[in-house]
Amino acid sequence: MSITVPGEARPGSPMPGKAWKCAVCGYISHAESPPAECPQCAGTVREFVEFSEKKTLRYDGKQFDVLLINGSNHRANNTGYLADLAEEVLREKGVSYRRYNISEFTINHCWCCYSMRDNACRYPCRDQLDDMPAFHEMVIASKAIIVASPINWNNMSARLKDFLDRLNCIQNLYLLKRPGLTEGKIVGIAVSGHEDGATKTAMDIYLYFQQMGYVLAPFGIAYRTHGPQFNTITDTEFLKNDPLVIQKVKGMANNVVETMWLAGEEKLKGKLVPVCE
Amino acid sequence: MDRKKAIGLCNCGMCPSFVDCKEEIAYCLAEKGTSGCITFEQGCLCPGCPVQAEENFQHVYYCTRGSETGQSHAR
Numbered sequence: 001m002s003i004t005v006p007g008e009a010r011p012g013s014p015m016p017g018k019a020w021k022c023a024v025c026g027y028i029s030h031a032e033s034p035p036a037e038c039p040q041c042a043g044t045v046r047e048f049v050e051f052s053e054k055k056t057l058r059y060d061g062k063q064f065d066v067l068l069i070n071g072s073n074h075r076a077n078n079t080g081y082l083a084d085l086a087e088e089v090l091r092e093k094g095v096s097y098r099r100y101n102i103s104e105f106t107i108n109h110c111w112c113c114y115s116m117r118d119n120a121c122r123y124p125c126r127d128q129l130d131d132m133p134a135f136h137e138m139v140i141a142s143k144a145i146i147v148a149s150p151i152n153w154n155n156m157s158a159r160l161k162d163f164l165d166r167l168n169c170i171q172n173l174y175l176l177k178r179p180g181l182t183e184g185k186i187v188g189i190a191v192s193g194h195e196d197g198a199t200k201t202a203m204d205i206y207l208y209f210q211q212m213g214y215v216l217a218p219f220g221i222a223y224r225t226h227g228p229q230f231n232t233i234t235d236t237e238f239l240k241n242d243p244l245v246i247q248k249v250k251g252m253a254n255n256v257v258e259t260m261w262l263a264g265e266e267k268l269k270g271k272l273v274p275v276c277e
Numbered sequence: 278m279d280r281k282k283a284i285g286l287c288n289c290g291m292c293p294s295f296v297d298c299k300e301e302i303a304y305c306l307a308e309k310g311t312s313g314c315i316t317f318e319q320g321c322l323c324p325g326c327p328v329q330a331e332e333n334f335q336h337v338y339y340c341t342r343g344s345e346t347g348q349s350h351a352r
Binding site: 129 | 318320321323324325330333335336337338351
C-alpha cells in the first residue's frame with residue numbers, strides 16, 4: 001500500500017472544471033460553487049477563493065498611502081470585518097490603500113539570519129522565495145500601516161507573527177547604522193477576540209513597529225471582545241451588530257489617516273535617534 | 278566597485294536561479310539589460326552577496342530584473 005504524505009503530490013491528472021481553495025487550510029473543492037463549510041478546517045464559505053495557479057506576489061512600484069493587513073487565518077471572519085470597517089474609512093477619506101489578507105499569501109518563518117551574524121540580516125531580505133519581499137517593498141512605500149489581528153491564545157495569530165518577524169530586515173538597518181526606511185511612518189492596530197488578551201495582543205504588535213520608528217496614531221488601537229459567557233458561533237453576529245466596534249475601528253482608521261496627513265515622516269526623516277534592540 | 282572585482286566576489290554562480298551560459302556575471306553592475314539565459318526566478322542570493330553589502334544595494338534578482346541602477350530608475 002502506498003501512502004501519500006501531506007504536501008506530496010498525489011498521482012493522477014488535475015480534475016477538470018471549477019475548483020475552490022480554502023485560504024485557511026488549503027483544502028480544494030472541485031465543484032461549481034464552494035462548500036458552505038470547509039470539510040477540513042470548518043472555515044465558512046467566505047474563506048474560499050477560486051483556485052488558480054499560485055503566483056509569487058510582486059509589487060508594481062506604484063506609491064500609495066496605507067497598507068492594510070488582515071493578519072487573521074480567516075480572510076473574511078471577525079478580523080476581516082474589522083479590516084472591512086477600516087477600509088470603509090480609507091475609501092471615505094479618499095486615501096490610496098492596499099488591503100491584503102495574509103492567509104492568502106505564502107510567508108515563510110523568519111530565518112533569523114541576524115542570530116548568525118548581526119549584519120547577515122538587512123533589507124532586502126535573504127529569503128526571496130515567498131511573497132514577503134513584495135510586502136517589504138510595500139511597507140517601505142506606504143506612509144502608514146493598519147494591522148488587524150485576532151486573539152489566538154492571548155496573542156496575535158501565528159501568521160501575523162511570521163509577517164512581523166519578517167520585518168526584521170528593515171528594523172535591523174537601524175542596528176547596522178544604515179539609512180532607515182520606516183521612521184516617522186504611522187501605525188494603527190485593530191484586534192478582535194472572543195474573551196481576553198486584546199491589549200496584550202495590540203501591544204505585542206505595536207512593539208514591532210515601535211522598533212522600526214513608527215508612530216502610533218493617537219487613539220490608534222481599537223479592540224473588541226465578546227465575552228467568555230458566549231461562544232464563538234455568536235461572536236460574529238455580535239461584532240457585526242455592535243455600534244462600539246464600528247465607532248472604535250473606524251475611529252482608529254480615521255486617526256491613522258489624520259496623523260498621516262500631518263506628514264510627520266518627511267519632517268522627522270534624519271532627525272530621529274534610533275533606539276531599538 | 279568595478280565589475281571585474283565584483284565578478285570575483287559575487288554569489289551568482291552558486292544561485293539556484295543561475296544558468297551558466299558563459300556570460301559575464303555580477304548582473305547588479307551590468308551597464309544595461311539582464312541575463313540572456315536566466316529566465317526563471319528560483320531564489321536569489323543577492324541579499325547575502327558581499328558585493329551587495331559593500332555597495333549597499335537595495336534590489337534583488339539583478340539577472341532577471343536589471344542592474345541596481347536600472348531597477349532604481351524604474352521606480
